[in-house]
Amino acid sequence: MSIWSRPRPSRRQMLCLWLLLLALALAVLGLTDLVFQEDIQKTLKLPRRPMQSLSVGPPDLEVIVDSRDRARHQHIVGLSPLNSLQEDQLLMVVSTQRENSALLPRKENYRVVLPGSKKDSPGTVLPSPGDMEKPVEIQFGSLEKEMERSALQKYGFNEVVSERIPLHRHLPEMRNPACLTERYSDSLPTASVVICFHDEAWSTLLRTVHSVLDTASKKHLREVLLVDDFSQQGYLKSVLSEYVSHLESVRLIRSMRRLGVAGCRTLGAARALGEVLVFMDSHCECSRGWLEPLLERLAEDRTRVVSPIMDVINWQTFEYNATQWPVRGVFDWKLDFHWEHNRKPERGQQDSAEESPIQPVRSPVLGGGVLTIDRHFFQSVEGYDPGMLLWGAEQIELSIRVWSCGGSMEVVPCSRVAHLERHHLPYPFPDQDILQRNKVRIADTWLDAYRKIYYKRDTLAHFIRQSESPNITERVRLKKRLGCQNFHWFLSNVFPELYVPQDRPGLSGELYNVGTGYCADYPQRQGPQGGTMGIAPCSGNGNQHCELNPVGEVRWGPAGALCFNTLRQWVILTPCPAHKLSIKPQWKMIKLSGQLVHLPTQLCLQAVKEGGVSQGTLAENGLFLRPCAHHPRQQWHFEQLVAPKAA
Numbered sequence: 001m002s003i004w005s006r007p008r009p010s011r012r013q014m015l016c017l018w019l020l021l022l023a024l025a026l027a028v029l030g031l032t033d034l035v036f037q038e039d040i041q042k043t044l045k046l047p048r049r050p051m052q053s054l055s056v057g058p059p060d061l062e063v064i065v066d067s068r069d070r071a072r073h074q075h076i077v078g079l080s081p082l083n084s085l086q087e088d089q090l091l092m093v094v095s096t097q098r099e100n101s102a103l104l105p106r107k108e109n110y111r112v113v114l115p116g117s118k119k120d121s122p123g124t125v126l127p128s129p130g131d132m133e134k135p136v137e138i139q140f141g142s143l144e145k146e147m148e149r150s151a152l153q154k155y156g157f158n159e160v161v162s163e164r165i166p167l168h169r170h171l172p173e174m175r176n177p178a179c180l181t182e183r184y185s186d187s188l189p190t191a192s193v194v195i196c197f198h199d200e201a202w203s204t205l206l207r208t209v210h211s212v213l214d215t216a217s218k219k220h221l222r223e224v225l226l227v228d229d230f231s232q233q234g235y236l237k238s239v240l241s242e243y244v245s246h247l248e249s250v251r252l253i254r255s256m257r258r259l260g261v262a263g264c265r266t267l268g269a270a271r272a273l274g275e276v277l278v279f280m281d282s283h284c285e286c287s288r289g290w291l292e293p294l295l296e297r298l299a300e301d302r303t304r305v306v307s308p309i310m311d312v313i314n315w316q317t318f319e320y321n322a323t324q325w326p327v328r329g330v331f332d333w334k335l336d337f338h339w340e341h342n343r344k345p346e347r348g349q350q351d352s353a354e355e356s357p358i359q360p361v362r363s364p365v366l367g368g369g370v371l372t373i374d375r376h377f378f379q380s381v382e383g384y385d386p387g388m389l390l391w392g393a394e395q396i397e398l399s400i401r402v403w404s405c406g407g408s409m410e411v412v413p414c415s416r417v418a419h420l421e422r423h424h425l426p427y428p429f430p431d432q433d434i435l436q437r438n439k440v441r442i443a444d445t446w447l448d449a450y451r452k453i454y455y456k457r458d459t460l461a462h463f464i465r466q467s468e469s470p471n472i473t474e475r476v477r478l479k480k481r482l483g484c485q486n487f488h489w490f491l492s493n494v495f496p497e498l499y500v501p502q503d504r505p506g507l508s509g510e511l512y513n514v515g516t517g518y519c520a521d522y523p524q525r526q527g528p529q530g531g532t533m534g535i536a537p538c539s540g541n542g543n544q545h546c547e548l549n550p551v552g553e554v555r556w557g558p559a560g561a562l563c564f565n566t567l568r569q570w571v572i573l574t575p576c577p578a579h580k581l582s583i584k585p586q587w588k589m590i591k592l593s594g595q596l597v598h599l600p601t602q603l604c605l606q607a608v609k610e611g612g613v614s615q616g617t618l619a620e621n622g623l624f625l626r627p628c629a630h631h632p633r634q635q636w637h638f639e640q641l642v643a644p645k646a647a
């Protein structure tokens with residue numbers, strides 16, 4: 001029977017058929033939606049996030065032309081635009097749902113998994129059982145290992161472990177007990193926490209945001225301002241916008257071009273609404289009560305720039321390591337930043353860490369991880385240097401400027417924030433010399449004649465400087481306009497502990513040995529506190545620079561803080577004695593013979609290179625004391641890599 005000859009269906013049958021079809025279509029739609037959502041989750045490998053539970057559509061993406069918006073913004077907060085922002089175009093995500101944060105699950109249903117093999121290092125504290133679910137041991141299969149490896153390569157830390165840690169993790173209480181009874185003023189200023197990010201991992205970025213929201217009181221937190229520095233990762237686009245639009249007091253703005261750390265923070269500052277800016281890295285976790293102690297110090301004096309104690313999150317295990325107090329930020333003559341621990345405060349100095357364990361400590365520099373600064377003061381010193389390229393040393397520039405132009409810096413011990421220390425920098429830079437170029441700007445703008453000391457220890461920077469001059473006209477003008485002090489003042493008043501090398505010609509440079517053709521060398525793996533001196537091919541990059549100073553010390557290292565010393569016949573490096581006046585001269589160079597004599601023993605410095613440096617042990621190769629003799633292995637020259645006038 002052909003279909004044409006079928007009897008026509010009745011109306012009721014037709015209606016049933018339509019209803020059936022409709023139900024089928026609805027079921028299929030529902031299923032695809034479910035599968036699709038699951039798929040997104042899988043492809044992005046993101047932790048479970050509350051997307052499904054939200055009933056609203058995507059947030060409005062508003063394209064804002066910068067000039068128009070700046071005018072509006074200026075009107076709102078009474079700030080003039082910062083120069084570096086002139087060409088920016090921004091996308092701004094406006095929160096669509098202010099009051100619905102209750103929709104978001106407060107405590108995510110994640111298990112905390114930490115590798116079972118780890119050993120607790122001294123000072124390592126895992127969050128207490130009440131704060132964090134118990135660590136679960138898992139066996140990492142080869143697939144897991146492979147995922148960890150590729151995540152490490154991509155982010156510079158073990159993102160696989162990070163994903164398994166709750167977005168809401170509470171850090172253990174590590175504040176000094178005296179902090180817990182501190183009372184803060186009722187009228188503290190409000191803060192904008194500005195978090196710049198470039199291709200940050202989802203888990204670390206969101207943990208940073210939640211940690212701020214979970215620890216800062218509503219009264220003091222004006223907003224969390226996320227600033228996307230032109231990220232390329234897909235999950236940081238609409239998925240992040242969607243997520244953020246449902247968080248109360250979180251705003252997201254995006255730059256349409258890569259600004260780098262300094263530019264991105266300046267942009268955030270121009271858009272921030274709080275009275276105080278807290279610049280925070282996009283991979284931090286805050287401890288309870290961290291914000292008030294910082295705000296209190298600023299409320300007392302708006303020219304103070306303050307940092308919490310920066311605790312450390314391990315890049316491999318995500319363990320939390322509490323940093324020992326006292327700690328302050330310093331830099332060396334290669335313009336590299338370090339946290340300096342356990343320095344004994346000099347008598348009569350303002351930082352009375354020993355008298356009161358919770359007294360803030362003055363700090364010559366502050367790290368970039370978390371920096372708190374009054375918005376108007378930041379503006380009055382004109383923000384970060386807009387000439388700073390993508391990454392590096394921008395906090396050193398800001399620190400020297402703050403101190404030299406009327407402000408001060410300190411670490412506040414009752415405030416603690418943990419920062420993820422990465423294994424390596426994850427950004428591919430278009431130009432490998434970015435850090436050196438930034439340092440050249442600092443040296444030329446701020447170091448005056450002291451810049452020669454820097455260029456001798458960073459020969460790459462020296463050669464860059466020889467082939468091009470940084471455009472610092474505006475910075476020099478700014479320095480004049482603000483009436484800033486010179487670098488001599490900075491060294492005398494802010495950082496008197498930094499040893500100032502004299503780098504006398506013929507008595508400083510690489511210590512070249514005629515007999516071996518090698519240079520005195522300190523293997524980096526022995527750490528910054530000292531160890532056995534060795535010899536190695538001359539590097540030419542400034543890392544082997546040392547000097548014989550007028551008080552008879554051979555000073556080594558970028559801070560000039562390590563000295564040639566002896567242990568029986570071995571020549572070793574140890575921290576230099578602090579009191580210059582009381583020490584007896586240790587070394588003397590005899591110009592004619594090239595011998596370097598150890599005065600207390602009257603023995604000579606000799607290079608020993610038995611059986612090849614690469615295979616030999618430290619006992620066989622290196623620098624030794626031997627009876628003086630006219631031997632090429634006891635003949636030394638200080639070779640200057642950088643001609644004094646060129647620096």
Ligand code: UDP
Nearest residue numbers: 196197198200229260261264281282390391
């Ligand atoms: N960052 C940025 N743009 C860049 C490089 C970095 O916005 O071009 C962000 C980065 O995501 C982080 C902050 O700036 O939140 C500081 O950078 P980073 O953590 O790499 O500095 P480090 O802690 O290594 O000194």
Ligand code: MN
Nearest residue numbers: 281282369419
């Ligand atoms: Mn960082």
